[in-house]
Amino acid sequence: MSKFWSPFVKNLVPYVPGEQPKMAKLVKLNTNENPYGPSPKALEAMRAELSDNLRLYPDPNSDRLKQAVADYYGVKTSQVFVGNGSDEVLAHAFHGLFQHGKPLLFPDISYSFYPVYCGLYGIPFEAVPLDDQFQIRVEDYARANGGIIFPNPNAPTGCLLALDAIEQILKGSPDTVVVVDEAYIDFGGQTAIGLVDRYPNLLVTQTLSKSRSLAGLRVGLAVGHPDLIEALERIKNSFNSYPIDRMANVGAAVAFEDRAYFEQTCKAVIDSRESLVAELKQRGFEVLPSAANFIFARHPQQDAAVLAARLREQGVIVRHFKQERIAQFLRISIGTPEQNQALLDAL
Ligand SMILES: *Cc1c(COP(=O)(O)O)cnc(C)c1O
Numbered sequence: 108m109s110k111f112w113s114p115f116v117k118n119l120v121p122y123v124p125g126e127q128p129k130m131a132k133l134v135k136l137n138t139n140e141n142p143y144g145p146s147p148k149a150l151e152a153m154r155a156e157l158s159d160n161l162r163l164y165p166d167p168n169s170d171r172l173k174q175a176v177a178d179y180y181g182v183k184t185s186q187v188f189v190g191n192g193s194d195e196v197l198a199h200a201f202h203g204l205f206q207h208g209k210p211l212l213f214p215d216i217s218y219s220f221y222p223v224y225c226g227l228y229g230i231p232f233e234a235v236p237l238d239d240q241f242q243i244r245v246e247d248y249a250r251a252n253g254g255i256i257f258p259n260p261n262a263p264t265g266c267l268l269a270l271d272a273i274e275q276i277l278k279g280s281p282d283t284v285v286v287v288d289e290a291y292i293d294f295g296g297q298t299a300i301g302l303v304d305r306y307p308n309l310l311v312t313q314t315l316s317k318s319r320s321l322a323g324l325r326v327g328l329a330v331g332h333p334d335l336i337e338a339l340e341r342i343k344n345s346f347n348s349y350p351i352d353r354m355a356n357v358g359a360a361v362a363f364e365d366r367a368y369f370e371q372t373c374k375a376v377i378d379s380r381e382s383l384v385a386e387l388k389q390r391g392f393e394v395l396p397s398a399a400n401f402i403f404a405r406h407p408q409q410d411a412a413v414l415a416a417r418l419r420e421q422g423v424i425v426r427h428f429k430q431e432r433i434a435q436f437l438r439i440s441i442g443t444p445e446q447n448q449a450l451l452d453a454l
Contacts, residue, residue: 141320193327265397293318295398
């Protein structure tokens, strides 16, 4: 602490990202990165962009990228916002759409960045308990709120909420914004983007970090009514005019255009997930139903923190959260079949 700090900094509790170890040769199953590389076409486009052009600022509006997203989802570019990772998109949504005095609602077990943004922007919140099967109970969200946000599939559980349940939540809170954080939707869920034309209070966020394997590039997006997008644009243009650099603008656009590679790698991850789940169940693990590129599992006879530590000794890292209700679970990212086998061997 220092006398030079703005007073509110004293009470900030920042997000703690999963470890990015410096050691080589680890089987890294702790931060839900994609085990397959990005689209080779996207890499090629970025290499071409790596030139003397870097002396010039990038397109501040990311028109090409927005067009690629709009084409992919069949929406207008005025319904698309892009940012430096979906974390930045989420931050702008909290800042611009959730500051209404009433508490923001999100599940008690969900993305741990949400309470951090509430702290940063002074937004009151209520954590709404998942049921005892770790599912979102739609009825619990039909009450006064300053906004609602949840990941779908949820993180770190991997559990998917059906679109009709999402519609019920939207109908229950027509006067506040509902953000559906679809970081993992491409691994087995159906996007809510098809609902944005009917629900002006719906904002769907996505990231290129997981299903398009570009975590290192930092690109995320939101789709919603142009009025919601306009709020995000105002904040973005009051904060950083150029959050998406030249490489990211082309790389992300081409990643969206290269559907074949995207579909093939998503399918490979989904197939690996299904075989890993079967193997873990055979070893006595309970595994929550996952529609994501990770699974959430516990073993009735093995302490999760001990398991995580012993796996680490064998060069396999998974994520363990020291949080009430989930302290006996491990979140395991889906790797290649070889990485998954290394995990099973270590177990
Ligand atoms: C990974 C993740 C994000 C952040 O993605 P970035 O685009 O890499 O910032 C957002 N929400 C959830 C639930 C995530 O798991």
